Amino acid sequence: MTFKPLLLLLGLACAPAASAAPKSYTLSSPDGELQGSVTVGSDLRISLEADGRTVLAPSPVSMTLAGGETLGHDPRVVRIRKHSADETIESPFYTKARVSDRYNELTISFRSDYSLVLRLYDDGMAYRFVTQKKGTIVVEREQADFTFPEDYTTRAPYVHRLELKDFEWQFSNSFENTYVREPMTRLDPRRLMFLPVLVELPEGRRMLLTESDLDDYPGLFLNASPREPQLRSVLATYPRTVENPSGYNNQQQIVIDREKFIARTDGTRSFPWRIAIVTKDDAGLLLSDMVYRLGAPSKIADTSWIRPGQVAWDWWHALNLYGVDFEAGINTRTYKYYIDFAARSGLEYILIDDGWSVNGPADLMQVVPELDLEELVAYGRERNVGILLWAGHAPFENDMERVVRHYAEMGIKGFKVDYMNRDDQQVVRFLHRAAEVCARHRMVLDFHGVFKPAGLNRTWPNVLNFEGVFGLENLKWSPATTDMVTYDVTMPFIRMAAGPVDYTQGAMRNASKKNYRPVHGEPMSQGTRCRQLAEYVVFFSPLNMLSDSPSNYLRERESLEFIAGVPTVWDETVPLAGAVGEQVAVARRAGDVWYVGALTNWESRDMELDLSFLGEGPWTVESFSDGPNAARAARDYRREKAALDPSGRLKVHLAPGGGFAARISR
Incomplete structure (x- = not known):
């Protein structure tokens, strides 16, 4: 320095x-x-x-x-x-x-x-x-x-x-x-x-x-x-x-x-x-x-315990599992299945969302009887999978010291805290206090139902994610007039300039513009499959959710393998293309491997991405691009592996609402 x-x-x-x-x-x-x-x-x-x-x-x-x-x-x-x-x-x-x-x-x-x-x-x-x-x-x-x-x-x-x-x-x-x-x-x-x-x-x-x-x-x-x-x-x-x-x-x-x-x-x-x-x-x-x-400098001297990563998440797909021999719900057997899925896929965490604590009393110490958290923590520890818990703002703040100490001692790795829905002085104080208390007990935080990042993730680096974004959850209920595709190529230039986004991408049910409709229990995304893959590169989330059902991912193993392999924090970022509301493309490096993500609006688009900054190869490009019928059947994609042209130029075609994702290695 x-x-x-x-x-x-x-x-x-x-x-x-x-x-x-x-x-x-x-x-x-x-x-x-x-x-x-x-x-x-x-x-x-x-x-x-x-x-x-x-x-x-x-x-x-x-x-x-x-x-x-x-x-x-x-x-x-x-x-x-x-x-x-x-x-x-x-x-x-x-x-x-x-x-x-x-x-x-x-x-x-x-x-x-x-x-x-x-x-x-x-x-x-x-x-x-x-x-x-x-x-x-x-x-x-x-x-x-x-x-x-x-x-x-x-x-x-x-x-x-x-x-x-x-x-x-x-x-x-x-x-x-x-x-x-x-x-x-x-x-x-x-x-x-x-x-x-x-x-x-x-x-x-x-x-x-x-x-x-x-x-x-x-x-x-x-x-x-x-x-x-x-x-x-x-x-x-x-x-x-x-x-x-x-x-x-x-x-x-x-x-x-x-x-x-x-x-x-x-x-x-x-x-x-x-x-x-x-x-x-x-x-x-x-x-x-x-x-x-x-942002104010970090108040955590030793950050070695902070673990970013990918998260298997239950809420967006409403715990809809199939092909299993048990009734899915908020119970121990279901979350053992999520832990097994995370372990096999190389994911760092599972998140148990709303419903694990008894509804009504605003007491996070009351766990529903169908769920044995201590058994799940031990099961996850054996498989190197951590458990995160959802918590509402009121019960978390009102009993913060006791709640954080109790679940940290149990082995829970962090909280997703929701429903602040304000940014007055009281709530800003709460965020700082929650970060400090969780840091003392070596727990990470994901703030949902919150305003944009404003430097807190530098001051308290155990705060890994913030919502304050019109994320994929909105497509569970938003009408067909909602234009998430245009938002996706606008938000990275505006909201994401402030910091991480808890957008929660990863849908395996994908719809063209005319086919999208809100389905709360079995939701879909707007745009193509490759768009969902590319968002893991374009969007920045140190805790990155896999929002869809493990059952759907296991039917789409190529997509799962790519998503699970994308890092969530980076050593270097290079913008490749940008026009607000039209297109965005970025390259990000973790170690010796580069990832590329590109998105378009509802217009099909041809891009020529200049990757000459990678230097001498040979470089191998493993890519996911929109298939020839992706404009109609949004799940259509093409997976290819080829050498990068010596010029460093990479030509890609994006369907309407499309995307492109690639892993580039020597």
């Missing part, structure tokens, strides 16, 4: 007169292509240029505290500091083994004991407030607006609620929706958008808005203005009254009413980074590490 500080104290300024003209402080990215500015006048405004062109107009930022003080109102500069860094971050459970952390930084300190930190990377800008106040402070609101010089087109996910009502109603949601594509001023001002949000800049550039190092503070929503090209910040207010437990089987905590402030927190602290990732094209979004870089 290298670090090159260029600490520069630019001056101790006397407080300017109230009538003084605004002054701008500028900072460039290490490669000089991006330039950020902080303008200090009657307020604070941040702007950004790319190659000399304004892509973010001066945008007001402030933070209002209880008692009337507003950080950023009539600011008086007392000190300016600049420094640069060039570091390497070890990232063992990520899309690459090491992350470059090269940036320039500007810190402006003001009277009233606060600072604004601006940081420029080659692929974007980030800023945050830092306070040095005594005791506890109450933050009433934060202004983190993004103002644009033109009415740029956006791709944004609205909060999905059947009734819009007010913003307070929308704060509770699952953070799952498809994307709308509209000019900024045509977005619905009645609706909140959750992050990340994509802005299409001129000349093919892209800007992705999100946040990182979210700790003891609510997450950020955006809201559009019909009058000007501006995305305004909205943050969930603090819950005053919470019905706990409540909701589905008493698994949830339901907010009844809220306070008028957003956070009560330490007066001396750094606040979350507000991020504008900027790339020259769509494919650049597949490679951005800004959210991971800006």
Whole structure:
């Protein structure tokens, strides 16, 4: 690791007169292509240029505290500091083994004991407030607006609620929706958008808005203005009254009413980074590490016990087994069968989802009598298969220490915690506490029913997965008008730039556009079989679910063999093609083996993938490509093994809703 500080104290300024003209402080990215500015006048405004062109107009930022003080109102500069860094971050459970952390930084300190930190990377800008106040402070609101010089087109996910009502109603949601594509001023001002949000800049550039190092503070929503090209910040207010437990089987905590402030927190602290990732094209979004870089450093010194991997999962296919001599259900015999399947297939885990604990009492210590967990743990240990348990938010939080200690001592390897469905300060605190408690007991976590990643997987690397994605589960109930195929070639550029996705792919029942229909008990996917295989390469999930039934996989052994062999964390990632909403292709390396995945929308597509970066061969390509009838019979595929052309060019054809997957080795 290298670090090159260029600490520069630019001056101790006397407080300017109230009538003084605004002054701008500028900072460039290490490669000089991006330039950020902080303008200090009657307020604070941040702007950004790319190659000399304004892509973010001066945008007001402030933070209002209880008692009337507003950080950023009539600011008086007392000190300016600049420094640069060039570091390497070890990232063992990520899309690459090491992350470059090269940036320039500007810190402006003001009277009233606060600072604004601006940081420029080659692929974007980030800023945050830092306070040095005594005791506890109450933050009433934060202004983190993004103002644009033109009415740029956006791709944004609205909060999905059947009734819009007010913003307070929308704060509770699952953070799952498809994307709308509209000019900024045509977005619905009645609706909140959750992050990340994509802005299409001129000349093919892209800007992705999100946040990182979210700790003891609510997450950020955006809201559009019909009058000007501006995305305004909205943050969930603090819950005053919470019905706990409540909701589905008493698994949830339901907010009844809220306070008028957003956070009560330490007066001396750094606040979350507000991020504008900027790339020259769509494919650049597949490679951005800004959210991971800006997360707080790992709090786990020894990560050797953390085990990512593939997971045999019961819920999506509703425990529908066939060809067995027992009645499938939530019972010991069924899960021994899942363990045997996982062991034979080389999978690291099984996940026992909802139903293993007694419904109703919100008590995770009460296991249904049909299930002997200790027997299953011993059975799995003999076969090198770990067991993960599903848990609702309310019973898990309400008895966390006892639950985690008990099941860790039993030998359970981790939890999938569900139904948080909020990102106010209470829930953000819960995620950090759950990560810390599970880390002490060497347990991994998969957060379902949760907002997007915001740096937590760097800070607590035992948190391997996050939902906050419109995943395959939605096709159990979504109408035929739902366009999951287009979502699949949009989400990797937007949501996945924030971190891992618990998308849960792997369907063996595959349907063309006209043949798809929702079937809750025996669900299907949209698009081809090869699309499902390719998603194990394109989508990043350190805990990767095999969502379909073992019975279906055992009838499709070629597909199972490929899926089970795909690593879930990577040493290197290379984007091969990218056009948001149209196509995506990536290559990922684990050790000496490369995997390639490609997806298209509902249009058939021919791709020529440049793999010349692999270097001298010979390289052998084992590929799965859409069969000649895949447009009609989506399960049709062709498996081939051939030498890679010496040029390194690989030609592939994708059917409508299709995919391509390959394993490349010497």
